[in-house]
Amino acid sequence: MQYRSILLMLLSLLLAQDLFAQTTAKVEISSKANIFAAGNTKLPEMHGGAGVLPVMVSLAGAKSISLENVSGKVSCAFEYYGADGGSCAGGNTDIQSFDKISGIVHHHRTMFVVGVFIGGGQSMQRTTATEVGVNEGANEKLKLPNKVDRTTEVAVGDAVTSAPERLDFTNNDNFTQLSPKLNQVFFIGDGKNNQGVVQKFIVPQGATMLFLGFADAAAFQGEPGYYDDNDGAITATVKLSK
Numbered sequence: 596m597q598y599r600s601i602l603l604m605l606l607s608l609l610l611a612q613d614l615f616a617q618t619t620a621k622v623e624i625s626s627k628a629n630i631f632a633a634g635n636t637k638l639p640e641m642h643g644g645a646g647v648l649p650v651m652v653s654l655a656g657a658k659s660i661s662l663e664n665v666s667g668k669v670s671c672a673f674e675y676y677g678a679d680g681g682s683c684a685g686g687n688t689d690i691q692s693f694d695k696i697s698g699i700v701h702h703h704r705t706m707f708v709v710g711v712f713i714g715g716g717q718s719m720q721r722t723t724a725t726e727v728g729v730n731e732g733a734n735e736k737l738k739l740p741n742k743v744d745r746t747t748e749v750a751v752g753d754a755v756t757s758a759p760e761r762l763d764f765t766n767n768d769n770f771t772q773l774s775p776k777l778n779q780v781f782f783i784g785d786g787k788n789n790q791g792v793v794q795k796f797i798v799p800q801g802a803t804m805l806f807l808g809f810a811d812a813a814a815f816q817g818e819p820g821y822y823d824d825n826d827g828a829i830t831a832t833v834k835l836s837k
Contacts, residue, residue, distance in 0.1 A: 618657075620833045622650050624708060626669035626825035628808030630780055631693040634713045639694070642813065646822025649808030654712075657835035660796050660805055662708075662786030669827035671706050671811065678829045679784035680707030688815045692758035698810070698819070699780045700763040705815045708783045708807060708829055710796065712775060715803035770794060777802055780810060786831065805833070 627646030632638050638645040654660070668675040671683040683706045690698040696711060762775070764782040769789050774797040775781040786794055798805075811822050 624829045626827045627822045630808035631819045633806035641820035643821030644823025649806040652805040661834045662831045665785045665831040667829040672824040678708045680704040690812045693819045697758045697779045698761045702765040711780045712802035713804045714801040
């Protein structure tokens with residue numbers, strides 16, 4: 596009887612470890628979800644409207660994330676597209692960084708789902724680049740798409756004091772694994788590459804939250820904003836793996 600109790604206890608522990616190693620969260624991402632408001636409790640002021648706060652997912656120690664069961668359509672006031680986006684307003688994304696959140700570039704798509712990892716101890720107050728030094732070579736070990744511009748990024752405890760460089764996903768969205776930095780906006784789309792393989796996103800050190808939303812601007816160029824004319828939503832299951 597005692598051995599049976601021990602066996603049942605061990606089995607329960609193994610099942611608990613398996614559940615802990617892989618959890619999921621169902622989310623709905625509004626087309627107005629402003630990725631540049633990640634880490635904030637209120638929306639910033641933006642031309643054309645700042646939309647709504649992005650979707651937040653607590654990482655709970657996850658080492659990587661992926662998106663599955665992605666569905667829905669969104670519009671930037673014109674045609675409707677799936678999570679991978681399309682040619683809305685010209686189909687060319689070239690959006691600047693905002694505060695400590697990087698911009699993003701994709702010259703062949705607009706209105707696609709994006710994500711950004713944020714650290715729990717981060718203060719998202721505005722900080723100018725002249726107030727901090729340059730963290731050179733921080734991205735050398737990461738396999739990332741083309742970098743467009745280099746701004747400054749310095750970690751102070753868990754805080755990032757300015758936006759990292761923007762990533763260019765033009766002809767670079769067919770990856771199987773991506774390792775973005777803290778506060779670096781990245782392409783997610785429908786969570787699969789062109790061959791239908793689920794894409795894995797590696798959680799950077801210090802990240803405690805994942806934010807999901809869209810990167811928008813006037814004709815998807817320049818300063819972020821113009822969220823208020825968007826319509827629709829994307830639903831997905833976020834899988835967090837230890």
